[in-house]
Amino acid sequence: MTKFDVLPSHVWPRSATRATNGEVTIAGVSLADLAQEFGTPLFVIDEADFRSRCQDMAAAFGGGENVHYASKAFLTRKVANWVAEEGLSLDVASENELRLALAADFPAERITVHGNNKSDGFLHLCVEAQVGHVVLDNHDEIARLDAVAAELGQSQDVLVRVKPGVEAHTHEMIATAHEDQKFGFSLASGSAFQAAEEAIAANNIRLVGLHCHVGSQVFDAQGFNMAAERVLGLMEQIVTSQPAEVANLLTILDLGGGYGIAYTANDESLDVAAVAADLHEKVTKSAESLGLATPTVMVEPGRAIAGPATVTVYEVGAIKDVHISDNETRRYLAVDGGMSDNIRPALYGAEYDIRLVNRTSDAKLTNTRVVGAHCESGDILINAADLPADIHSGDLVALAATGAYCYAMASNYNMFGKPAVVSVRDGVVSPMLRRQTVSDFLALEA
Numbered sequence: 001m002t003k004f005d006v007l008p009s010h011v012w013p014r015s016a017t018r019a020t021n022g023e024v025t026i027a028g029v030s031l032a033d034l035a036q037e038f039g040t041p042l043f044v045i046d047e048a049d050f051r052s053r054c055q056d057m058a059a060a061f062g063g064g065e066n067v068h069y070a071s072k073a074f075l076t077r078k079v080a081n082w083v084a085e086e087g088l089s090l091d092v093a094s095e096n097e098l099r100l101a102l103a104a105d106f107p108a109e110r111i112t113v114h115g116n117n118k119s120d121g122f123l124h125l126c127v128e129a130q131v132g133h134v135v136l137d138n139h140d141e142i143a144r145l146d147a148v149a150a151e152l153g154q155s156q157d158v159l160v161r162v163k164p165g166v167e168a169h170t171h172e173m174i175a176t177a178h179e180d181q182k183f184g185f186s187l188a189s190g191s192a193f194q195a196a197e198e199a200i201a202a203n204n205i206r207l208v209g210l211h212c213h214v215g216s217q218v219f220d221a222q223g224f225n226m227a228a229e230r231v232l233g234l235m236e237q238i239v240t241s242q243p244a245e246v247a248n249l250l251t252i253l254d255l256g257g258g259y260g261i262a263y264t265a266n267d268e269s270l271d272v273a274a275v276a277a278d279l280h281e282k283v284t285k286s287a288e289s290l291g292l293a294t295p296t297v298m299v300e301p302g303r304a305i306a307g308p309a310t311v312t313v314y315e316v317g318a319i320k321d322v323h324i325s326d327n328e329t330r331r332y333l334a335v336d337g338g339m340s341d342n343i344r345p346a347l348y349g350a351e352y353d354i355r356l357v358n359r360t361s362d363a364k365l366t367n368t369r370v371v372g373a374h375c376e377s378g379d380i381l382i383n384a385a386d387l388p389a390d391i392h393s394g395d396l397v398a399l400a401a402t403g404a405y406c407y408a409m410a411s412n413y414n415m416f417g418k419p420a421v422v423s424v425r426d427g428v429v430s431p432m433l434r435r436q437t438v439s440d441f442l443a444l445e446a
Helices: 031-038 048-061 078-087 095-103 118-127 140-151 191-201 222-240 274-289 303-309 344-348 438-443
Strands: 023-024 040-044 068-070 090-091 111-112 133-136 156-163 205-211 252-254 295-298 308-323 328-335 353-355 364-373 380-388 394-398 420-425 429-432
Touching: 023 031, 023 118, 031 040, 031 308, 031 394, 031 420, 031 429, 040 048, 048 078, 048 274, 048 420, 078 090, 078 095, 078 429, 090 095, 095 111, 095 118, 111 118, 133 140, 133 205, 140 156, 140 191, 140 205, 156 191, 191 205, 191 222, 191 380, 205 222, 222 252, 222 274, 274 295, 303 308, 303 429, 328 380, 344 380, 353 380
Parallel strands: 040 420, 068 090, 090 111, 111 133, 133 156, 156 205, 205 252, 252 295, 328 364
Antiparallel strands: 040 308, 308 328, 308 394, 353 394, 364 380, 420 429
């Protein structure tokens, strides 16, 4: 077995192995067998891996009620069931995510609702369903939510989303704590304090905490610590300006998600326990220094739970060698999916670990670019990798760590149907989502 055949354990699902015949299995199930039964591209989720990462987060952050799985990463009814059964809470960022969660009988009191442009209908559903928290994102929303709650004769707990002005070391398009972006209220300008005052003054909503989010693919507690310190400063300002019966309600510090994962063999994996311990220590010290009771720290991991649990299997199609210069050739290897099932490489320049999964190979490695089947020159899944030179049409390759933001951001570009999704556990295969077909497209025609 060559070095290329060895699966990096910190990138691939925890049950992934290569069998003696060279086929890669997950939870005891051959990816080649799954591809034959369900077709490709195919998302394969290791259920035990997903659940184990829920458990890791719950242990690190003092219980599942403090961990809100970020459903935007990937959500189906079965996923919502797993999250509920592991005792975690849930966050949703759209009305349809909320409706799906409710259809899965997820406990509404364990749901936190996000969104920078919630409609009155969305707010009505939140209050009617009695969700745990609504995260306020703009001043207009405060008055509208208060009116909706009054109409329904209910009270709604809320958090104020704060922009703490922290620079997370991540891609520009997934950084969310700086001033010049669409989410939340500015701490520096005083808008966040004003929003808190407006929420407290409202008759039908209760301010119970503050929220922030520093970005995505963050691996250490530094950014979270700085954000926590700044948001706690706002909490102290609010507490000292209000009577005790109001101040005592302010008990939650939600620091969002953004915990990173390893996408390639060279990436480091996240030490969840160490980051959580560092964060809790910083929050406790900062609260003490400000004369505050230590708040309940909540977090919203999505990628860190769903990402490593999933691989995407493709069938290799066309292969061509392209002349680059007088002494250099690049091999282009096309697969039967691409940017419609994984837009992240085109959107962020995201990188992935790719392996041949239906057999082993001792062929020499060659400079290869893995591309999709779409009519777009930017349809590139792997920009450059050394892959075995004997890979041929009909072989199967798989990208690891595709559980977060791949299916969730999938499109029907070139009228490609979204792939099927299956979960595996202890040798048992459970279909989750069927493959889209042209019949689905035709059914939408008016």
